[in-house]
Amino acid sequence: MTDSAKVLAADGHFPPGIDSFDFRDWFSGLSGTALANVFTTITFAVWLTVAILIIFFLWAYRKPQIVPTKRQWIAESAYGFIRNSVSIDLLGKQAGVRFAPYLATLFFFILVMNFWAIVPGIQISPNAHIAFPITMGIISWLVYNYVGVKKHGFIGYLKVTCIPPGSPAFILPLLIPLEFLQNVLLRPVTLALRLFANMFAGHLILLVFILGGFELLNSGNIFIQGMSVFSFALGIAMSLFELIVIVLQAYVFTLLTGMYIQGSLAGEH
Amino acid sequence: MEGTLNVVGYGIAALGPGLGVALIFAAWITATARQPESAGITRPMLFMGFALVEVLALFGLVLAFALS
Numbered sequence: 001m002t003d004s005a006k007v008l009a010a011d012g013h014f015p016p017g018i019d020s021f022d023f024r025d026w027f028s029g030l031s032g033t034a035l036a037n038v039f040t041t042i043t044f045a046v047w048l049t050v051a052i053l054i055i056f057f058l059w060a061y062r063k064p065q066i067v068p069t070k071r072q073w074i075a076e077s078a079y080g081f082i083r084n085s086v087s088i089d090l091l092g093k094q095a096g097v098r099f100a101p102y103l104a105t106l107f108f109f110i111l112v113m114n115f116w117a118i119v120p121g122i123q124i125s126p127n128a129h130i131a132f133p134i135t136m137g138i139i140s141w142l143v144y145n146y147v148g149v150k151k152h153g154f155i156g157y158l159k160v161t162c163i164p165p166g167s168p169a170f171i172l173p174l175l176i177p178l179e180f181l182q183n184v185l186l187r188p189v190t191l192a193l194r195l196f197a198n199m200f201a202g203h204l205i206l207l208v209f210i211l212g213g214f215e216l217l218n219s220g221n222i223f224i225q226g227m228s229v230f231s232f233a234l235g236i237a238m239s240l241f242e243l244i245v246i247v248l249q250a251y252v253f254t255l256l257t258g259m260y261i262q263g264s265l266a267g268e269h
Numbered sequence: 270m271e272g273t274l275n276v277v278g279y280g281i282a283a284l285g286p287g288l289g290v291a292l293i294f295a296a297w298i299t300a301t302a303r304q305p306e307s308a309g310i311t312r313p314m315l316f317m318g319f320a321l322v323e324v325l326a327l328f329g330l331v332l333a334f335a336l337s
Contacts, residue, residue, distance in 0.1 A: 018334055089313070190324055197327035252320040255313055 014215045016207035021128060021200075045116045046126045053108055082107050082254065090258040095265055099258070102143065106136065107254040110195065114246040117202055118239045125246075128199040130192065137192030140257040145184070148264030160266065183263070191256060198249050202242045209235035275333040282329030289322035 023040040025031050030039065037043075060075035068076055082104040088096030113132065117125035126132050148157040161183045162176045213231035216224055297315045301308045 086313075193331065194320060194324045194327060197324075197331050201327070201330055248316070252316055255317060256320065259317065 014211055016204060016211055020207055021124075021203070023124070041122060041124060042126050042129060045122055045124070046113070046132070049109065049112045049116070049126075052112055053105075078108070079104050086251075086254055086258050090255075090262045091265065095261075099261055103254050103258055106140070106257060107250050110136070110253055111247065111250040114195075114199060114250055117199060117206075117246060118242050123206070124203060125199040127195055128203045130196045133192035133195040133199075134188070136195075136253070137188035140191060140260065141188035144257070144260040144264045147261055151265060157264070161263070187260060191253065195249050195253055198245055202238075202245055205238050206235060206242070209238055275336060279329045279333040282332075283326045286322050286326035286329075289325070290319055293318045293322060 023042055025036060026039040026041075026044075030036055057075055060071045063069075064072060079100075083097070083100040086107075087100040087103050090096065091099055110127070113127050114125050116122045117128070145157075148160065151157070152160055158180075162179045163172065164175065164179065167175055209231050213228040213235065216228035216231055219225060293315065297311060300311055
């Protein structure tokens with residue numbers, strides 16, 4: 001149980017709300033100083049994610065061999081999945097290999113970050129706070145815009161993104177602002193919001209069933225207390241459903257970033 | 270009765286994306302049943318279409334909290 005969940009269960013504050021996402025400092029003396037919110041479960045999960053990824057891939061590749069060892073095979077097939085089925089499929093052989101490291105890093109970082117949502121003891125994904133998805137969204141935005149501007153030049157890139165090929169001239173005054181808004185301004189927002197809202201909703205659903213179970217247990221009636229079993233069972237079922245969402249959202253974020261890069265790299269029509 | 274109308278609003282807002290996601294998966298299943306070997310080619314499109322429609326429902330969820 002997360003510490004916020006403990007507080008909520010103790011207070012009997014059942015319908016979980018936005019305040020369920022506020023995590024207290026680990027060291028209460030830091031609250032109110034410049035270091036407030038630096039040592040919380042959220043930041044701990046982020047640093048742990050980074051540590052896990054770096055250590056795993058360094059460990060797996062420490063002595064690379066031509067016939068892969070088991071750990072090397074795991075790391076290679078994980079990386080190869082993103083490289084072949086996302087990057088090369090979307091971007092072609094040359095550009096695909098070039099962007100595979102970025103897309104693979106993005107995928108594994110988001111995957112492990114999301115995974116904290118169902119790890120007992122933490123049970124909150126850092127991605128349930130908008131700050132982390134929006135940072136990744138902005139990085140992806142910088143990457144695909146930089147790639148496009150570098151390839152077509154600034155004016156040429158605007159032309160590629162804002163004018164869909166084959167559109168008649170009379171509709172262009174309507175189409176150009178819309179395409180600009182959608183392709184240049186809103187893409188990082190939707191990218192980040194999709195990941196954030198999925199993790200936010202997932203955490204909220206788990207809280208509803210698990211705290212609902214405690215709420216039923218706290219009631220005086222023995223029959224109502226018995227019903228809490230179903231609530232906890234649904235909490236477990238929803239954790240398994242979360243697992244699907246976790247993998248899917250990491251994949252979708254990577255896939256869409258790849259598609260935006262593909263759109264930037266596409267030739268003039 | 271107590272509560273907020275935002276929940277009702279979110280329920281209505283989820284109708285459209287729900288139908289949209291259903292149509293996307295139905296189309297994919299039909300396509301795969303007719304042409305099983307095309308599953309690999311259309312799967313990225315399936316997930317992209319799914320993600321683009323699903324985000325509309327999630328906008329509704331975020332707005333239900335943001336506007337309270």
